[in-house]
Each structure stands twice: as C-alpha cells, then as structure tokens.
Amino acid sequence: MNTVRAELRKLLTLPSLRRTALLTWAATALLTYAYASAEAHGEPLGDDTALAPLGYTQAGFLVLGVLAATSEYQDGDQIRATLLAMPRRLPLQAAKALALAALTLPVAAATAATSTLPAGGVAWTPVATAYLTLTALLAAAVASAVRRALPAAIALLGLYFVAGPLLRAGSSASAAYLPDTAALDPSHGAAATIAWTLSALTLAALIFRRRDA
Amino acid sequence: MITIDHVSKTKSRTRILYDVTFEARPGRVTGFLGPNGAGKTSTLRILLGLDSPQSGTALICGRPYRKLDRPLTTVGALLDGSGAHRARTARAHLRWVAASNGLPDSRADEVLETVGLTGDARKRAGRFSLGMSRRLGLATALLGDPEVLVLDEPVNGLDPAGIRWMRGFLRDSAAQGRTVLLSSHLMGELAEIADDVVVIDKGRVVTHGSLADVTGGHRTLEDAFFALTATEAGGPW
Amino acid sequence: MVNLVRAELRKLLGLPTAWVGLVLGTLVAPVVVLLNAPYTRRAIAAGTLTDTSDLGLRDLGIGLIGPMVLGVIVVSSEYTSTGRDAPGARQLTTTLAAVPHRLRLLAAKTTALVLVVAAQATVTTAATLTLTQVLHGEHAPVPAPTRVAAAILYWTLTALLAYAITLITRNGIVPLTLLIINSSVVSVSYLLTKVTDLASYLPDIVGAQMFIRDTDFPVQVPPVTAGLVMTAWIVALLAVGAVLFQRRDA
Numbered sequence: 001m002n003t004v005r006a007e008l009r010k011l012l013t014l015p016s017l018r019r020t021a022l023l024t025w026a027a028t029a030l031l032t033y034a035y036a037s038a039e040a041h042g043e044p045l046g047d048d049t050a051l052a053p054l055g056y057t058q059a060g061f062l063v064l065g066v067l068a069a070t071s072e073y074q075d076g077d078q079i080r081a082t083l084l085a086m087p088r089r090l091p092l093q094a095a096k097a098l099a100l101a102a103l104t105l106p107v108a109a110a111t112a113a114t115s116t117l118p119a120g121g122v123a124w125t126p127v128a129t130a131y132l133t134l135t136a137l138l139a140a141a142v143a144s145a146v147r148r149a150l151p152a153a154i155a156l157l158g159l160y161f162v163a164g165p166l167l168r169a170g171s172s173a174s175a176a177y178l179p180d181t182a183a184l185d186p187s188h189g190a191a192a193t194i195a196w197t198l199s200a201l202t203l204a205a206l207i208f209r210r211r212d213a
Numbered sequence: 214m215i216t217i218d219h220v221s222k223t224k225s226r227t228r229i230l231y232d233v234t235f236e237a238r239p240g241r242v243t244g245f246l247g248p249n250g251a252g253k254t255s256t257l258r259i260l261l262g263l264d265s266p267q268s269g270t271a272l273i274c275g276r277p278y279r280k281l282d283r284p285l286t287t288v289g290a291l292l293d294g295s296g297a298h299r300a301r302t303a304r305a306h307l308r309w310v311a312a313s314n315g316l317p318d319s320r321a322d323e324v325l326e327t328v329g330l331t332g333d334a335r336k337r338a339g340r341f342s343l344g345m346s347r348r349l350g351l352a353t354a355l356l357g358d359p360e361v362l363v364l365d366e367p368v369n370g371l372d373p374a375g376i377r378w379m380r381g382f383l384r385d386s387a388a389q390g391r392t393v394l395l396s397s398h399l400m401g402e403l404a405e406i407a408d409d410v411v412v413i414d415k416g417r418v419v420t421h422g423s424l425a426d427v428t429g430g431h432r433t434l435e436d437a438f439f440a441l442t443a444t445e446a447g448g449p450w
Numbered sequence: 451m452v453n454l455v456r457a458e459l460r461k462l463l464g465l466p467t468a469w470v471g472l473v474l475g476t477l478v479a480p481v482v483v484l485l486n487a488p489y490t491r492r493a494i495a496a497g498t499l500t501d502t503s504d505l506g507l508r509d510l511g512i513g514l515i516g517p518m519v520l521g522v523i524v525v526s527s528e529y530t531s532t533g534r535d536a537p538g539a540r541q542l543t544t545t546l547a548a549v550p551h552r553l554r555l556l557a558a559k560t561t562a563l564v565l566v567v568a569a570q571a572t573v574t575t576a577a578t579l580t581l582t583q584v585l586h587g588e589h590a591p592v593p594a595p596t597r598v599a600a601a602i603l604y605w606t607l608t609a610l611l612a613y614a615i616t617l618i619t620r621n622g623i624v625p626l627t628l629l630i631i632n633s634s635v636v637s638v639s640y641l642l643t644k645v646t647d648l649a650s651y652l653p654d655i656v657g658a659q660m661f662i663r664d665t666d667f668p669v670q671v672p673p674v675t676a677g678l679v680m681t682a683w684i685v686a687l688l689a690v691g692a693v694l695f696q697r698r699d700a
Contacts, residue, residue: 002283006313013305014298031638038644056638059631063623071298075531076338080263081296081306081353084288085313087262087279150526150622151467154519157627158474161634162515166482299531339531 003086007099016067021107024060028053028114036118050121054128057111058180061104061132062156065139068100070149093144093205100140101133108132127190134197138179141200145207214239215361215394220259220269222252228416229255230266235411235421237394239360242387244407244424245396246434248442252416253396254292257365261290273361285314289354291364295346296353299339303330303349306338311356324352343370362386364395368402380406400435410434414442454549454558455565461527462562468523475516476570480577483509487585494589504664505590506582507601511633513574514608517567518629521612524563526622552696556617560688563613564606571605593661600661600673610684611653617691643667653683 011017031053039049072079086092112128115121143152160180167178179196180189215237222230230252237243247253258264260271262278270277273288281287297306307321325331328348333341341349347370354362362383368376383406387393397403403410404424411421419441420427424434431437462468483490483506490505528542549555575598582590608629615625632638632654642649650656650669657680659671671679 002313002315006309009305009309009312010301013301013309015300031641034641034645038641041645056631056634059627063627067623075299076297077292077294078296078298080292081310082313083263084261084290084296085285085310087281087284089279150523150626151470153623153626154467154470154515157630158515161630162478162512165634166512 001095003091003095004099006086007095008102010071011068011099011103014067014071016071017064017103020060020064020067024057024064025107025111025114027060028057028111031056032115032118050116050119050124051128053115054112054132055180057115058132058135059157059160060111061108061136062139062160063153064104064107065100065136065141066143066149066152066156068136069096069140069143070147070152072144073147074149089209090205093201093208096144097137097140097201101137104133104136105129108136131189131193134193135179138193138197138200141197141204144204214274214392215243215260215363216270216272216275217256217260218270218272220256220266220271222255222259222264222266224255230259230416233269233413233416233418235418237392238409239392240387240390241408242383242393242395242406243409243411244403245394245411245413246398246400246403246438247396247413248398251413251442253413254365256413257290257292257363257394257396260363261288261292283314283357285310285316285357285359287357287359288361288363289357289359291347291350291354291362291367293365293369295338295341295349297338297346297349300337302335302337303341303352304334306349307352307356310353314357316356320356324355327355328352344372344375347371348375360390361392362394364393366397367395368397368399376402400433400438404428404434412438412441451554451558454554455561457548458524458558458562459565462520462524462566465523465527468520471516471519471523472566472570475513475519476574476577477513478516479510479513479574480581482512483578483581483585490586494586503591503593504662505586506579507593507597507661509578509582510575510601510605514605514633515630516570516574517605517609518612518626518633520567520570521563521609521614522616522622522626524559524613525616525620529620529622553692556692556695560610560613563609567609568602568606571602575601575605596673597661600677603677604657604660604680607653607657607680607684610688614684614687614691617695618687640667651679653680656680 035049035052072082082092083089086095108129109125112125112132116125116128139152139156142156143149146152146155164178164180177192178189179193217233217235220230220233221228233252233256235243245253245256255264256271259266260273260278273281278284278288295306297303303325304321307324308318311318311320322331322334325334328351330345330348330352333345338346338349347367351367354364364383367383368379371379380402383393383395387408395403395406407424409422410424410427412419412427428434428437431440486509528545529540531540545555546552549558579593579598583592612625612629615628616622619625637654639649639652639655642652643655647668650667650671655667656671656676659665659667659676660673660680
C-alpha cells in the first residue's frame with residue numbers, strides 16, 4: 001500500500017531513529033557484559049540475567065516510538081503535509097503502526113538476542129522481540145496523542161521506571177496489570193502488554209481522527 | 214472547481230467563520246482577500262480536510278478532500294512553511310510524499326528543477342532559508358501535477374525574481390485550465406494576477422465577483438478593499 | 451545580573467513541563483512515605499531495616515525525577531524549533547539577541563535553576579522528614595541538620611547534572627532517558643558497582659553517601675569526601691557544557 005511505503009520512507013530517513021536504535025543496542029551489549037562479568041566474579045546480580053538488561057534498555061524502544069510519532073509535530077509542521085497526502089486518518093494510523101512495527105522488529109530482535117544469547121536464554125528471544133516491538137508501538141500511540149517529545153517521554157519513562165516499580169512494591173497484584181511486567185516475568189505479562197498496546201493504539205487513532213490537524 | 218457552501222466554524226468557543234460561500238472556477242485565478250485573522254487560512258484548512266467545519270461543505274471537483282483518492286493528483290496545496298521535517302533532506306521529503314500517492318520517484322527531481330532547488334536537494338530542510346522553504350512547499354504541491362492549486366500567501370518570503378516567477382506560473386496554470394485559489398493580503402500583487410476576487414472580513418464573505426466588479430468605482434483594489442472592510446475606531450489592527 | 455536571573459526564572463516558570471517537574475518532584479516523596487507507612491512499620495517491627503536513621507531520606511530518591519526534568523528543560527526549551535516557517539530557528543536565537551554574552555547567560559540560567567531546585571528540595575525534604583517523624587517517630591531519630599543539608603545538596607546537584615548533560619547534547623531526550631533509567635529501583639550505576647569498584651565514584655552513587663548511612667557499595671566514602679567528588683563531577687561537566695555553548699553556532 002502506498003501509505004505504508006510512504007511511512008516506511010519517512011522512518012528510514014529520520015536520523016534520530018537510527019541513532020536511538022544504535023545506542024539502545026550498544027547499551028544492551030554493555031549491560032549484558034556487566035551482568036556476565038558480575039557472574040564471573042561470583043557476584044551474580046540477580047536471577048534471569050538473560051532478560052535483565054532489557055529491563056533497562058526497553059527505554060530505548062519507548063524513545064524510538066516517541067521520536068517516530070512526534071516527528072510529525074515537531075521541527076516543522078509535517079503533519080500537514082502528511083494529511084494532505086494521505087487524508088484518510090484511520091488507514092493512516094494503521095499504516096504508521098505497521099511501518100513502525102516492521103522497522104522495529106529487526107532492531108528488537110538484535111537487541112533481544114544480544115541480551116539473551118550470551119546468558120543462554122535463546123528460548124526467550126522471540127517473546128522478548130515481540131515485547132520490545134509492542135513497547136515501541138505503545139510509546140508511539142501515547143506520543144501521537146501528546147504530540148510533544150519531552151512530555152511524552154517523561155510520562156512513559158515515569159510510568160515504566162518510577163510509578164511502575166512503586167506500584168509493584170506496594171501491591172503485587174498490580175503487577176499483572178502493568179505494561180512492563182512482561183519484561184520481568186515473561187510468562188505472565190504478555191496479556192497485559194498486548195492489552196495496553198492495543199488500547200493505546202485504538203485510543204490514539206480515535207483522537208487523531210477527530211482532532212484538527 | 215472549488216465549491217465552498219455555507220461553511221461555519223467554531224474554535225475554542227469562538228465563532229471564526231460565518232456561512233462562508235463562494236466558488237473558484239477552472240481556468241481562472243481566484244484571489245481570496247482579507248485582513249489578518251479574517252478567516253482565510255481557516256477556510257483553506259477546512260477545504261483541505263485538515264480541520265472540520267461545524268456546518269457546511271467544502272468540495273473540490275464535487276468531493277470533500279478526505280474522500281479523494283490520491284488527493285495530490287487532484288489538488289496541490291501550499292500553506293505556510295514547507296511541511297518538511299527539519300532533519301530530512303528536501304529530496305527525502307519529496308520522495309516520501311511521492312510514494313504516498315503512488316507517484317514515481319522521478320517526479321521529486323522534476324519538481325525540484327521546476328522550482329529551482331536542484332542544487333539544494335540533499336540539504337536538510339532545517340537549513341533552508343524562508344524563500345527556499347516556500348519553494349520546497351510549492352514543489353511538494355506540484356508533485357502530482359494537480360488540476361487544482363490552493364495557495365496561502367504564496368509570495369510571502371519570495372524575492373523579486375521569485376515573485377515574478379510565481380505570478381507567471383499562476384497565470385500560466387490558469388491558462389492551462391487549472392483552478393487556482395490563492396489567499397493574500399498583497400493588493401498590488403492580487404490585482405495583477407486575479408480574475409475573480411473573494412473578500413472576507415471577520416469570518417464573513419463581504420463580497421465576491423470578478424476583479425472589475427469588486428474594484429467597482431474605486432481607483433484600485435486596495436481602495437475598494439479598505440472601503441469594504443472598514444475597521445471601527447482604533448488603529449489599523 | 452539580577453535582571454538576567456529574573457528573566458531566566460520567568461522563562462523557566464512559564465514552561466508547563468517545568469511545572470510538571472516542580473509539582474511531581476515535590477509531592478512524590480511525601481506521598482510515597484504516606485502510602486508505604488504500613489509496610490515500613492512492619493519492616494521496623496521485624497527488624498529488617500538496619501539503620502532507621504535513613505528513613506525518610508531514602509524515600510527522597512523517588513522524587514528526583516523532578517529536578518531531572520527541570521535541569522533538562524532549562525536548556526532543551528532553547529533548542530526546540532520555534533515554528534513552521536523556519537523549523538531551523540530556535541528560541542536560543544531570541545535569547546542570544548537579548549543576552550549575547552554567553553557565559554553570563556549560562557551563569558544566570560544556572561542560578562535560576564539552582565534557586566528553583568533548592569527551594570523544591572527544601573520543601574520536599576521538610577515534608578518527607580516531617581511525615582516520617584509523625585508516622586514512625588518512635589523508631590526513627592530526627593536526622594542531623596548536616597545530613598538534611600547534604601540531601602538538599604544532592605537534589606540540587608542532580609538537577610545540575612541533568613542540566614550539564616543537556617548543554618552538551620543539546621537534546622533533552624538523551625539525558626532524561628539515561629537519568630530516569632538510572633533512578634529506577636536498581637540503578638545502572640549500582641549494577642556497575644558490582645562489576646568494578648570504580649563505579650562507586652559515579653556521581654549518583656558517591657553522592658548518596660553524603661547522607662545515606664546504610665549502603666552496600668564496595669567502597670565506603672566519608673560524607674564530606676562524597677560531597678566533594680559529586681560536586682567535582684558536576685563542575686567538570688558544567689565546564690565542558692559551558693565551553694561547547696560558548697563556541698558552537700547558536
């Protein structure tokens with residue numbers, strides 16, 4: 001479809017996305033090394049070292065989603081050019097999500113593998129890849145409603161890294177409902193992540209449809 | 214052919230357009246004239262499907278913008294700025310727009326040549342001067358070789374050579390049978406190019422008709438304009 | 451100079467995102483103390499809290515997202531593009547037209563930030579510690595004034611850390627992401643201390659030893675030294691940021 005092709009081209013020609021993907025992968029490699037090194041010194045940093053680095057570098061995927069979505073609204077009024085070229089809004093939102101997912105998948109796979117393979121957790125790689133991709137989509141949906149990168153980043157990072165852990169510490173039952181549970185407890189968090197992502201995407205699409213450009 | 218029919222719009226509880234009605238016909242340049250804040254841009258945004266009116270319809274060739282398939286092949290719009298993200302190169306910008314409407318990539322290079330930006334194709338849009346940004350915006354509007362052109366203050370930011378070029382370009386477009394609608398508040402310019410004129414003030418269409426009709430008994434279009442949109446006691450704003 | 455500082459204060463307090471950082475940073479820690487009260491009581495009774503003098507002061511950590519946001523936004527707001535006609539233009543152009551002497555501008559910005567953040571730190575520390583006393587007074591001694599001052603210093607230096615990094619990167623997302631990840635329950639810096647002892651000298655780790663007694667970092671640093679090391683980090687980063695700001699195109 002033309003719309004998906006256009007959205008793919010947009011994402012591929014945004015330098016900040018490439019940089020973010022690279023930094024995220026590099027950070028994951030670094031943390032994986034840190035975990036492995038700690039194990040080698042006999043001071044393991046905790047169980048599940050296959051996925052632990054991803055708990056941190058998932059932030060990179062949040063940022064990826066935020067940057068992709070807010071590029072329409074910041075640094076130039078691109079959203080207008082987009083809506084003039086592709087005025088039907090729901091198909092546009094769908095195409096955006098598809099394009100982002102398509103480009104995030106390989107990055108997520110590489111990042112997930114960097115974390116899981118050295119620790120012998122190959123089996124977790126597909127799930128981790130899916131989780132990281134969904135995280136980017138969720139972030140993009142939220143950011144397209146907020147329309148500015150910094151506030152969207154503050155909200156998402158705040159939820160995942162400040163509010164989330166607090167809620168978890170306070171009530172273990174809430175763990176099942178938070179979007180990032182899958183990062184810590186892969187067998188249980190899948191439903192939550194999928195539900196959050198789908199809801200965010202739907203809500204964002206509806207807001208986008210009705211809003212003035 | 215552009216048909217605006219009884220369009221009304223409210224924004225943040227303020228009424229900004231009241232029953233705006235006019236036409237822009239093919240083969241003619243229609244000038245959309247009005248003071249700042251009169252509602253020109255608001256009307257054009259509704260015409261282009263960017264905003265929604267509370268009532269009324271704005272149709273291009275009988276259809277609303279959002280219902281057009283591959284709209285850029287029917288309508289080319291130039292609004293303020295270039296619409297390009299500042300980190301993207303001019304060429305990359307044109308190429309994604311071309312892809313969105315199924316247009317060949319070669320069109321990007323062709324329109325860059327038309328507006329004289331071939332040398333700046335690989336420059337990032339954020340480094341463009343005001344004039345260059347407008348030309349990139351125009352290039353984007355021309356990608357689909359549309360039969361309708363909608364331009365908001367097109368000569369804003371252009372140098373004298375650019376203004377002359379634009380004048381010739383718009384007149385030629387109309388002569389080729391295209392529908393050209395442009396908004397402006399440069400009377401002298403408009404008097405040179407327009408065949409028909411629509412005057413809008415405070416959200417209402419004050420008058421519309423051919424250039425001769427609107428100028429009426431006044432010496433120039435400018436005199437007619439000020440007579441029609443006389444402001445209340447106070448300054449020029 | 452007073453005028454410059456006043457102008458920078460107005461700029462900062464006119465940003466909605468700054469208020470998010472201000473309000474959030476001030477309220478979060480006391481609210482957490484309140485919500486955690488039952489668990490804390492249980493922990494004290496069970497004897498799992500080894501050093502109760504850390505109570506309250508430890509909880510301040512959660513509010514650090516506030517000064518981080520403030521430190522970032524003071525700079526990043528100058529670099530966001532001002533609009534559609536000229537997406538390459540930024541507020542910085544206007545600012546430098548008004549105040550062309552760049553180092554003076556930076557001094558004014560830094561002063562404005564410090565004033566706001568220190569005030570925020572004082573309020574939230576007072577609230578958090580008072581609440582801790584009210585809720586767990588019988589078990590938790592009132593921290594010495596020097597420790598409270600150290601906590602306020604840590605808070606302020608954190609804002610300056612975010613500020614300095616943003617000066618260098620000219621982009622708010624990078625420092626914000628790094629710092630917020632690092633402030634999560636198990637920070638990256640803490641992880642690194644398990645890998646190499648050198649990590650104990652990272653600004654957030656060493657700074658904590660200014661006022662938290664019960665830490666399990668490999669290298670124990672006395673409070674005054676800790677304060678000096680953290681300050682040295684900030685000064686160094688600020689210097690780099692200042693040089694770059696002075697020399698770069700706007």
